[in-house]
Amino acid sequence: NAGVMQNPRHLVRRRGQEARLRCSPMKGHSHVYWYRQLPEEGLKFMVYLQKENIIDESGMPKERFSAEFPKEGPSILRIQQVVRGDSAAYFCASSLRLAGDYNEQFFGPGTRLTVL
Amino acid sequence: SQQGEEDPQALSIQEGENATMNCSYKTSINNLQWYRQNSGRGLVHLILIRSNEREKHSGRLRVTLDTSKKSSSLLITASRAADTASYFCATFQSGYSSASKIIFGSGTRLSIRP
Numbered sequence: 617n618a619g620v621m622q623n624p625r626h627l628v629r630r631r632g633q634e635a636r637l638r639c640s641p642m643k644g645h646s647h648v649y650w651y652r653q654l655p656e657e658g659l660k661f662m663v664y665l666q667k668e669n670i671i672d673e674s675g676m677p678k679e680r681f682s683a684e685f686p687k688e689g690p691s692i693l694r695i696q697q698v699v700r701g702d703s704a705a706y707f708c709a710s711s712l713r714l715a716g717d718y719n720e721q722f723f724g725p726g727t728r729l730t731v732l
Numbered sequence: 733s734q735q736g737e738e739d740p741q742a743l744s745i746q747e748g749e750n751a752t753m754n755c756s757y758k759t760s761i762n763n764l765q766w767y768r769q770n771s772g773r774g775l776v777h778l779i780l781i782r783s784n785e786r787e788k789h790s791g792r793l794r795v796t797l798d799t800s801k802k803s804s805s806l807l808i809t810a811s812r813a814a815d816t817a818s819y820f821c822a823t824f825q826s827g828y829s830s831a832s833k834i835i836f837g838s839g840t841r842l843s844i845r846p
Contacts, residue, residue, distance in 0.1 A: 656838075657839070658820050658836035659834075659836045661834065721777075722777075723775040725773060725774040726774050728772075
């Protein structure tokens with residue numbers, strides 16, 4: 617059973633370009649979470665999605681960032697018109713279900729975005 | 733602001749020694765977790781301790797939780813070179829709108845000297 621897959625593992629973009637980060641959850645998991653990690657810091661929550669729905673996007677910057685988790689295919693985190701401050705590691709996690717109590721989130725290896 | 737703050741930020745010890753990391757948090761929790769992150773890699777879930785538990789063991793790991801002080805500690809006994817990593821405490825809060833979030837601290841970078 618493959619774990620959470622993220623691609624690409626490394627992404628280099630110039631200022632003003634778009635970055636698209638993909639996350640395939642573990643088989644059977646319908647909950648996906650995106651986190652951002654700046655150098656020397658912990659992970660910060662960005663957005664929580666279920667299939668075709670954004671449940672909680674309280675950690676997402678209001679502009680340039682968007683996320684989706686379509687019925688078919690991976691979850692996509694999209695960053696438009698990237699700036700140097702977007703350089704970070706972006707981690708995706710998935711869980712089996714949400715039942716009012718803790719459900720372990722399994723993390724992918726991350727995508728390291730570098731904005732030149 | 734971050735929910736958890738680890739102390740120390742960096743720790744270097746000799747192989748075979750014990751390593752202790754501390755975490756403080758701000759609000760009420762249902763559980764607290766510790767994660768490990770090797771350099772350039774994703775996170776690995778180590779252990780979860782619930783708010784009604786005071787101590788938990790898993791192999792060479794021992795976690796304590798003091799809800800009155802809003803603090804937790806992670807002890808790694810008989811450290812090995814492979815334990816070199818960053819360690820994060822994280823809290824999970826129930827309630828539909830917030831149950832989605834794991835709130836991470838800023839981490840302790842542990843280095844084991846051979």
